[in-house]
Every structure is written in C-alpha cells, then in structure tokens.
Amino acid sequence: MTTTTNSDGTTTIDAPTDLPVIRMSREFAASPAQLFRAHTEAELFVRWMGMEGSTLKMDHWDARTGGSWRYVGELGGDEYGFHGCFHTVREDRIVWTFTFEGIPDGVCLETFTFEDLGDGRTLLRADSTYESFEARDGMLSSMETGVTDSYASLDRLLAGGEI
C-alpha cells in the first residue's frame, strides 16, 4: 500500500506484504538537526504530535540512549496513553519501543532517520516493525490521519521559525 497525503508535503506510507513493517517517509523544509530537536525536545514534540484537535500531555520524557518516555493524548474527552524506551538517541537516528496502552502487551520497534537532501530539506524516515501482520495491519488502519495531521503541524512549527 502506498498512500500520498498532505498538500504541503508528501507522506509515503508503505506496508509490504512480506514483512510486518510500516515504512513512512516525508520531506521537510528543515535541517536534520531541526528534525532531531522536534523528535527529542519534549516542549516541541507535544506541539506537533497527534491528530488535529488533540492535545498531548507529557508524563515522562528522557530522550537519551537508555531513557524512557510516556505521554497521554486527549481527544474529545478521551485519553490515550503511550509509552516506551529509547534504545538509541543520536543526531541521525532514533530507535525506540512504542506501546499504545489500549493494547497493553502490544509493542513495536520504531526507527527514525534524518537524511540531509541539501537545499534546506531533510528526508524523515520512520520504520515500525511489529510482531505480527495482524498487529501491523491494526495499526495501519488507524494511523493515517494522525500522521498526516502531525506532520502538517510540524511543517507549521518549522515555517514559523519555532524550531
């Protein structure tokens, strides 16, 4: 499956048939260092992650190799918790575990990389590996709006010079 979304940028979402992974990629008008800050500084992260109309409360955030994190999203009065640990945090690469607490024993491994394309543009890749195709496909059906909204918010923060 390949989906093209967002009128400002293009988010590509691939879910191959032979691996239980989701591969997302998107260009931003930003440097790798700006995207790294957007993904590691709590006060920035809460401003772009999540569906439009949602708010995100940081419960715990220790963005270093060996650290851990938890946040709670709120949308229309409902709260959704998420947590994990940071396996790797370095300027060109973040690897973390990710659990949506509505499925407490579900967990995936996510890798984010920031590739400098020159001309002030950077390619973000976000690859998620699931333990089964069922788990992958369940996430896939619910994630697209959140991803699209989140990256549009990140675009706005970058355009506004706030990162």
Added chain:
Amino acid sequence: MTTTTNSDGTTTIDAPTDLPVIRMSREFAASPAQLFRAHTEAELFVRWMGMEGSTLKMDHWDARTGGSWRYVGELGGDEYGFHGCFHTVREDRIVWTFTFEGIPDGVCLETFTFEDLGDGRTLLRADSTYESFEARDGMLSSMETGVTDSYASLDRLLAGGEI
C-alpha cells in the same frame, strides 16, 4: 527450522518462513519467580548467560520498565558488547531491545514469558522480532551454541539451589 538440543531439557528454536522472528521455548525445573529472578538479577544473569568458557561482565543493568542494560562477553580474549533498554519488566513478562555491538545499528525486540506448568516446572518462551529476514537469519546461524550452553548453565544453578 526446529532444533532439539540439550540432554537435560529440550530447547525448541523455530524460525518461520513468513515472519522475521525466532521463537525459542524450553522447560525448566523452576518456578516462574525463579526464572524471573534469573533474568533480572545481574549477579545471577552473569552466571548463566553465554557460551561455555565465556565470561560476562555487567557494564550497566537496571532491570525495570524504562531501564536499560549493557554487558560485555569475553571468550578466548575477544570481547563482545551487547546493550538495549527494558520496555517491560514484570513477573510474567520481560520485553527488551537487543543490539550486538558488532552490528551497531542492528536491533531486535525480544519478549520473555514464564508460564507455570505445575509440578515445579515452568515454560520459558523467548521470541525475537528482527527488522528483516536477513538480520534474523544472520543471528540464527550463530546463536544455537550460546543458547544451549546458557540454558544448561541455568539448569545447573537451579539444581544447585542457587536461585
């Protein structure tokens, strides 16, 4: 692939063709609580993990949800580092990330469960999810001796009343 090893117990190692995972299972003459201790207490862990003739030095070990770990194995004068973070640590389930530092950007997600079989026996399951079949198959070719030796050592610690 299914491999049966160890004259005392039986370690089953499955590597299915449709998922990049390795699934191990083995019974122990132990309670779930004893296997949990063997997997979380550093001073016990270093006594059973690793190939025969190797020694394991704990560099960092914080076995709690959101903690992290690193150890170095030594065999015949060569040292091998391993590290990761603990996504979940609870009595019936441990989920961690695992990197062999010889392949620095390689990482897998491992889940350990301890199922009480009654009569003083517990089934350990260790499932590892890799990002690709290539990564899975590379690990598979080198792990069997280490697994067999490690679990035989754990048997001896249990039989000796040391856990």
